[in-house]
Amino acid sequence: MEVRSHEFEIADPGPPPLGRIRDELAVAFTVASDRRAKRVRRIWLDTFDWLLYRAGLTLQYVGGSGPGELVLTGGGGQQLTARARRARWPCLPGGLPPGPLRDRVAAVAGLRALLPRVSVVSQVSELRLLNEDEKTVARIAVDAMTLPAPQGAAIAARLAVAEVRGYPAAARRAGRILTGTGGVVPSRQTALDAALSAAGQRGADYTGKVAVPLFPAMPGAEAVSAILLQQLDALEANVDGVLHDIDTEFLHDLRIAVRRTRTALKLLGHVLPGELTLRFASEFRWLGDTTTPLRDLDVQLLSLPSMAARLVAASPDDLQPLAAYLARRRAAERRKLSRALRSARFDAMVGDWRKALLVPRAVGHASGPRAAELSTDRTRRADARVLRLGSAITASSPAESLHTLRKRCKELRYVLEFFRSLHDPLLYAAVLADLKRLQDCLGEFQDSEVQSAEIQSLAAAMLARQAAPASTLLAMGELAAQLGTRQRAARAEFTDRFAHFAGGAGRHRMAALTAGDSG
């Protein structure tokens, strides 16, 4: 049941001028109101990486004396609501009440949990606009928000004109009247932005993507330090989410930050002091290796429902013992990883790494390559390695050769991402799309192999511990067969995907991208 809401702000500070607003509206409508203002708590929810915010959506939990309500608002003011009996956050999208609101949120948030991002206390007075049949044809909520104690700051009062379904003209008319009312102005920002701003925060302040503004003439060492610092920020930002097991993507993002760091050290580390690269390359390898077992189990558990749904001979229920076994192993691996992330070694590593990265920026590295030269040179080298390895792969090449190529593709991808701000956006997008098609195929090939091997080893372990009945082992055999089919299909597709990447048009795009940097 989607309705639209039009938002306004009251420019003057202090209590909202309800009397004046009523008088203006009374020209066109009978205005009814609740006797008392309601006090409610609003909690805005979003994923850690602000997926809803970036999609132009805001989700708030509104709790008062009665049952709570979830309100999802789109960029055009369209609203979906759902009753929420519980208010425990974080919560995965699947934990929201079933219905269109959950479907819409889940489509955007995916695997990510919803976290409270900011909350306010609201005094809400509701005006109802009635037509000549005394039917409510629009509702106006006058909302005086303050940040909860101890901040307690007041936020400019807001008016939200909500359409009643089937009566859109009344809300539009009310909006026109309010626009002409002194001190009332159409809202320039959402209520969420107003609350964030009052709390000294801003939306979308975290992204898992590389987002480092570079300029071509800056010293390469400074550019590399900036890139590595952003990855360190991303890594540290995700530690709490991993420790509290909020969702699986905290670990995924943490691992990507580690992999990007390792790639930067390998391909760009020569512009940094030599001892740094040596010391920290091994530390980041340790961290990467430490996170692998838990991530592998996450991948197994996340892919289990879709694989179970494709079972032909076995029943999805046959995989229950496998799911339970994986969950137990995951709990054990999570404890191990938590110990590592709370260890003195980890603290020293991230602390020292940050200090080390800040040094070259302070001292300044005037000598050495500029950012644009570094980008061109390293992108070309990484690209040449991909071409060389890919061209050597034939139908009889071992699986290992495709795995190695996948690693080199990831390096090329990261180098492209590091220097994204130096590239022409359209050309960059086209080159990245070429590379992603190849990476997807290589990823499917390797992931299928790794998962298949993992399932076989799990089957052996479960059999040894008598943790699985025969039906489960048979279902696992079917899963392994599914994975084998997927791996063969990916292998069959490799030749075409690589030819597309390495062919004339792909080469032309890559040459144009790297020529632009050096020019």
Next chain:
Amino acid sequence: MKVIATYNIKGGVGKTTAAVNLSYLAAQDGLRTLLWDLDPQAAATYMFRVRARVKGGGQALIRGTRGLDQAIKGTDFDRLDLLPGDFTYRNMDLLLDGAKHRARRLSRLLSPLAGDYDLVVLDCPPSISLVSENVLHAAGLILVPLIPTTLSLRTLDQLTDFVASFDGPRPEVLAFFSMVDRRKRLHREIAERLPTQRADVAAAAVPALAVIERMAVERAPVPAFAPRSQAARSYQDLWAEVRKRVLG
């Protein structure tokens, strides 16, 4: 999305008041609810202060040239919407007769709303016709208001037999006593005895009370303007039984 309908071949037995009050209570209970007033007299529409007019009339809805979602009006109550009645619904039989899948047309028209509502309540006009046959096919539960007389029980049995003759899914039939006059001995006896003897008769009964007649004056459901009244309690009891049967 669950669909229930209030139905009786006779008029003036409390179908519309039950549909209005149960829809309201369902919405208060957290269900996203749509009430479709299928009666050309549009009494339910009047009680929600909505104008009894659908753009393009029943013809546009039945032929599908105008989606049901375009005709829906919000009521004054959270989570409760109304598909208004319209005088052109008097020709709905003819329109349905000319439609494909003539006995299941309403069911097909409702299906696109499945994501929007948890419950649809159909307020059916008093007749035995293609409209009522459509309603019986669309609903999972048929609520039959009965005045506690021997003849009305005969009507219930006829309806139950008719539903039993359907191919495919059959709706559950649940009767409840309506307009029960406690001063009449026969009313008292039947209203007390039958629910204990028959599983298809609800324990809750709605008495004949002036406050229910006042709905047309207040133009609102009883629990909205007289929440502590006996009538409101009766409808709450009835909703509790209906909810249990529909949602488990």
